[in-house]
Amino acid sequence: MSGVLLELDRLAMGFGDLAVIEEITMHLARGEFVSILGPSGSGKSTLFKLLLGEHRPASGTIALAGGGDRRSAFAYMPQRDALMAWRRIIDNITLGLELAGMSRRTARRKVVPMLGRFGLEGFERSYPDQLSGGMRQRAALLRTIVQDRPILLLDEPFGALDALTRMQMQGFLEGLWTQNRWSSLLITHDVREAVLLSDRIYVLSARPGRVIGEFDVALDRPRIGSAGLAAAASAIEAQILDLLLNTNPDAKDIVS
Amino acid sequence: MFSSSAFGPSRLGRALALGLPALLTIGALVLAWEAYVRFSGLSQTVLPAPTTVAAQAFAQRAALWANAVPTLQATGAGFALSLCCALAFSMIIDFVPMMRRVLFPVFIVFQTLPLVAIAPLIVLWFGFGLGPKIGLVALVTFFPMLVALVQGYGSTEREIEALLRSMGAGRLRVFLLARLPSALPYFFAGLRISITYAVVAAIFAEYSGAARGLGIYILNAKNSFRPDLVLSAVMVSAVLTLCLFALVAAIERLAMPWRHIHKEPTS
Numbered sequence: 298m299s300g301v302l303l304e305l306d307r308l309a310m311g312f313g314d315l316a317v318i319e320e321i322t323m324h325l326a327r328g329e330f331v332s333i334l335g336p337s338g339s340g341k342s343t344l345f346k347l348l349l350g351e352h353r354p355a356s357g358t359i360a361l362a363g364g365g366d367r368r369s370a371f372a373y374m375p376q377r378d379a380l381m382a383w384r385r386i387i388d389n390i391t392l393g394l395e396l397a398g399m400s401r402r403t404a405r406r407k408v409v410p411m412l413g414r415f416g417l418e419g420f421e422r423s424y425p426d427q428l429s430g431g432m433r434q435r436a437a438l439l440r441t442i443v444q445d446r447p448i449l450l451l452d453e454p455f456g457a458l459d460a461l462t463r464m465q466m467q468g469f470l471e472g473l474w475t476q477n478r479w480s481s482l483l484i485t486h487d488v489r490e491a492v493l494l495s496d497r498i499y500v501l502s503a504r505p506g507r508v509i510g511e512f513d514v515a516l517d518r519p520r521i522g523s524a525g526l527a528a529a530a531s532a533i534e535a536q537i538l539d540l541l542l543n544t545n546p547d548a549k550d551i552v553s
Numbered sequence: 554m555f556s557s558s559a560f561g562p563s564r565l566g567r568a569l570a571l572g573l574p575a576l577l578t579i580g581a582l583v584l585a586w587e588a589y590v591r592f593s594g595l596s597q598t599v600l601p602a603p604t605t606v607a608a609q610a611f612a613q614r615a616a617l618w619a620n621a622v623p624t625l626q627a628t629g630a631g632f633a634l635s636l637c638c639a640l641a642f643s644m645i646i647d648f649v650p651m652m653r654r655v656l657f658p659v660f661i662v663f664q665t666l667p668l669v670a671i672a673p674l675i676v677l678w679f680g681f682g683l684g685p686k687i688g689l690v691a692l693v694t695f696f697p698m699l700v701a702l703v704q705g706y707g708s709t710e711r712e713i714e715a716l717l718r719s720m721g722a723g724r725l726r727v728f729l730l731a732r733l734p735s736a737l738p739y740f741f742a743g744l745r746i747s748i749t750y751a752v753v754a755a756i757f758a759e760y761s762g763a764a765r766g767l768g769i770y771i772l773n774a775k776n777s778f779r780p781d782l783v784l785s786a787v788m789v790s791a792v793l794t795l796c797l798f799a800l801v802a803a804i805e806r807l808a809m810p811w812r813h814i815h816k817e818p819t820s
C-alpha cells in the first residue's frame with residue numbers, strides 16, 4: 298500500500314441533540330478504492346459533507362497528506378445526481394472545469410472525446426430530463442472525474458437505478474477505475490457492490506455511526522462477471538451481513 | 554418520421570384546439586348577455602348589448618387607441634420598475650436573511666393599502682403626469698413577484714449547492730448558477746399573477762386624475778352617461794391584459810427551454 302492520502306481521526310458530529318457520527322477513524326491510501334457501508338441514516342452522507350467543509354465536526358480531525366487544501370481535494374458526486382435541469386448535458390459535465398477557471402471551449406474540448414465511452418455521444422445538447430436514469434448517472438460520474446481532483450467522493454452513485462442498470466454501471470465503474478486507479482471513497486448500502494468494487498470496506502453502525510468493522514477485499518480484478526470469484530466474494534459478503542445484522546437489529550432492510 | 558413542415562399546420566391546429574374551450578365560453582357569455590338585453594327590455598343606456606358595445610368601440614377606435622397608448626406606457630414602465638425592484642430586493646433578502654424580517658412587513662402593509670384611497674393621494678402629491686401611474690402599477694405588481702422569487706431561491710436543491718461549493722463556487726456563483734435558475738418557474742408564476750393586475754392598476758391611477766388614458770376615458774364616458782363607451786374601454790383593457798399575458802407566456806418559453814421539451818431523447 299502506498300502512502301496514506303486522507304486520514305480521519307475520531308471524527309464526531311451531530312445536528313443539535315441528534316448525534317449523527319461518533320468517533321469515526323478511517324483512512325484512504327493513494328490509488329485505493331474504499332467503500333463505506335452502513336444502514337440508512339447512519340451518517341454516511343454527513344461524513345462526506347464534513348470532508349467537503351459543508352459541516353464542521355464537533356470533534357476530531359481531517360488531514361490530507363502533505364497538508365493539501367481540502368477545498369480542491371475532492372471531486373464530489375452527490376447522492377442524487379444533482380444535474381442542473383436548466384443546463385444541457387455538456388454544460389453540466391463541464392461545470393467543474395468552468396468553475397476551476399477553464400474557458401468553456403477548452404472545457405468542451407476536454408470532455409467531448411470522453412462522451413462516447415460514457416454512452417452520452419449525441420446527447421450533449423439534451424437536457425437532463427431527456428435522459429434515462431443510467432445516462433444521468435453516467436453524466437454525473439463524468440462531471441465528477443473530469444475535475445481531475447485527487448480524491449473521488451461517490452455518494453451512492455447507483456442507488457436510484459434498477460438492478461440491471463446498476464450492475465451495468467458497476468461494471469462500467471470497475472473498468473474505468475482499473476484503468477485510472479483514482480483514490481476513491483464510495484458510499485453504498487449494497488454489500489455486493491462494496492465487495493465487487495473495493496480494496497477495503499468500512500462498515501458503520503446505525504446512527505450514531507461508528508466504524509464497527511473493516512474488511513480487506515483481496516480479490517483479483519476484474520471481479521464483475523468473473524465466475525471464479527463468486528465463492529470468495531460471497532464469503533466476505535456473508536461476514537459483512539452478519540456483522541450488520543447482529544450489531545444493529547434495525548438494519549434488516551439491507552438483506553431484503 | 555415526420556418532416557418538420559408537417560408540424561406547421563398541426564401546431565396551429567393544436568393552438569386553436571387549446572383556445573377553443575375558452576373561446577366557446579366567452580362566446581356563450583356574450584350570447585347570453587345579448588339575449589338578456591334584447592328580451593328583458595332593459596334600456597340600452599343602462600346595459601348596452603355587446604353588439605352595441607362592439608359597434609361603438611369600432612366607431613371610437615381612434616379615441617380608444619389614443620387613450621390605450623398612455624395606459625400601456627404606464628403599465629409597461631410600472632411593470633419594468635416593479636421587476637427591477639423585485640429582483641433587487643429578492644437578492645438583498647436572499648443574501649442577508651435578516652432583511653426578510655425587516656422588509657416583508659413593510660411590503661405587506663404596502664400591498665394591503667386600499668387602492669381607492671391611495672391612488673387619489675398619490676395623484677394629489679405627484680400630479681397628473683406619468684410618474685404616479687408608474688408608481689402605482691409598480692406598487693401593485695411588486696409583491697407577488699418578490700414573494701415568488703424569494704420562495705424560488707429557497708427551492709434550490711441543496712445537493713446542487715453543495716456540489717457547486719465543492720467545485721469552488723462562492724456565494725455569488727451559487728446564486729447565479731443555481732438559485733436564480735431554480736427560481737425561474739416560481740418567478741414566472743408570480744409574473745403571470747402580477748401582469749393581470751398591472752393594466753387595472755394603471756387604469757385606476759388614471760381614473761384618479763390624468764390627462765389621457767383608458768381610466769380617464771372611462772371616467773368621462775361614465776360622466777356623460779355612456780355605458781356603451783365605458784364597456785368599450787373595458788373591452789380594450791381586457792384585450793391588453795390578455796396580450797400581455799400571452800407575451801409573458803412566450804417569454805417564459807424562451808427563458809426556460811428545458812421545461813418545454815418532450816421527455817424523450819433528442820438525437
Ligand SMILES: Nc1ncnc2c1ncn2[C@@H]1O[C@H](COP(=O)(O)OP(=O)(O)OP(=O)(O)O)[C@@H](O)[C@H]1O
Nearest residue numbers: 312317336337338339340341342343344376486504
Ligand atoms: N442538514 C441536516 N440537518 C439536520 N439533520 C440532518 C441534516 N442532514 C442529515 N441529518 C440527519 O442526520 C442523519 C444522517 O443523515 P445522512 O444523510 O448522513 O444519512 P446516510 O447515512 O447518508 O443515509 P442514506 O443511506 O439514507 O443516504 C439523519 O438522521 C438525518 O436526518
Ligand SMILES: [Mg+2]
Nearest residue numbers: 341342343376
Ligand atoms: Mg446518504
